[in-house]
Amino acid sequence: MIVAIDAGNSRIKWGVHDGSAWVDGGALATADVGRLAEVADQWPAHARGVVCNVAGPTVAESISRLFAGRHADLVFLHASAAACGVRSRYESAQQLGADRWAALIGARAVLDSACLVVCAGTATTVDRLDVGGIFAGGLILPGFDLMCTALARNTAQLPLADGVFRALPRNTMDAIVSGCLQAQLGAVERMFQEIADEPAARCLLTGGAAPRLAAHLKIPFRLMDNLILDGLRRFAASPGR
Ligand SMILES: Nc1ncnc2c1ncn2[C@@H]1O[C@H](COP(=O)(O)OP(=O)(O)O)[C@@H](O)[C@H]1O
Numbered sequence: 028m029i030v031a032i033d034a035g036n037s038r039i040k041w042g043v044h045d046g047s048a049w050v051d052g053g054a055l056a057t058a059d060v061g062r063l064a065e066v067a068d069q070w071p072a073h074a075r076g077v078v079c080n081v082a083g084p085t086v087a088e089s090i091s092r093l094f095a096g097r098h099a100d101l102v103f104l105h106a107s108a109a110a111c112g113v114r115s116r117y118e119s120a121q122q123l124g125a126d127r128w129a130a131l132i133g134a135r136a137v138l139d140s141a142c143l144v145v146c147a148g149t150a151t152t153v154d155r156l157d158v159g160g161i162f163a164g165g166l167i168l169p170g171f172d173l174m175c176t177a178l179a180r181n182t183a184q185l186p187l188a189d190g191v192f193r194a195l196p197r198n199t200m201d202a203i204v205s206g207c208l209q210a211q212l213g214a215v216e217r218m219f220q221e222i223a224d225e226p227a228a229r230c231l232l233t234g235g236a237a238p239r240l241a242a243h244l245k246i247p248f249r250l251m252d253n254l255i256l257d258g259l260r261r262f263a264a265s266p267g268r
Pocket residue numbers: 034035036037038039147148149150170171172173233234235236
């Protein structure tokens with residue numbers, strides 16, 4: 028039994044894997060990390076933990092303490108030069124977010140072709156995985172909610188928008204929602220153009236805001252429930268790592 032935990036800047040996602048399938052899972056706000064202990068009561072006793080954390084040392088310490096109390100093994104995934112069939116071309120491999128690295132490992136396990144790995148969370152990351160498992164580089168931009176929030180916080184006249192996507196918005200709410208979505212989609216589609224001619228090129232899309240992007244994305248893509256947890260599980264299960 029493995030418990031995979033993806034601690035992001037907004038939410039902590041977790042899943043229990045029994046060796047053949049995900050059998051349980053959930054999410055809580057990162058600010059409520061203290062409540063993870065209650066959640067952990069449902070996990071099988073002594074299940075091993077595998078974590079990627081980009082939410083800071085306090086969150087890491089909480090998770091470590093939780094597993095120490097359960098007398099269960101725990102491993103933190105950190106980005107490296109190579110793991111599970113993925114090789115990094117990041118200038119400093121360790122600088123890459125552990126969640127991005129987990130998503131790349133997860134992507135490599137399901138696709139052999141060139142692909143774009145998009146994690147749409149607090150930030151949106153758009154990472155290129157070339158044939159042969161080469162992580163060639165990628166983008167970080169504010170996520171959809173963060174873009175909308177930044178407009179509301181830093182302008183006198185713009186509200187926190189609750190509009191709908193329109194090709195040609197004609198009111199403030201729709202203009203903001205459509206603008207922030209187009210910014211996300213544009214970044215993804217522009218990055219995809221670079222690999223579009225490669226055989227079976229695909230985009231894998233994951234993260235809390237992924238369904239929102241998926242509704243308008245005009246490239247071949249696959250929505251992945253939780254690519255990051257998949258990658259963590261794969262990392263935990265691979266003998267040499
Ligand atoms: N119930 C929810 N609670 C919080 N965010 C949600 C929820 N449903 C969808 N979202 C969207 O998911 C994003 C967070 O996605 P997530 O992948 O968990 O991010 P992170 O990994 O950065 O914590 C939010 O910015 C928001 O756009």
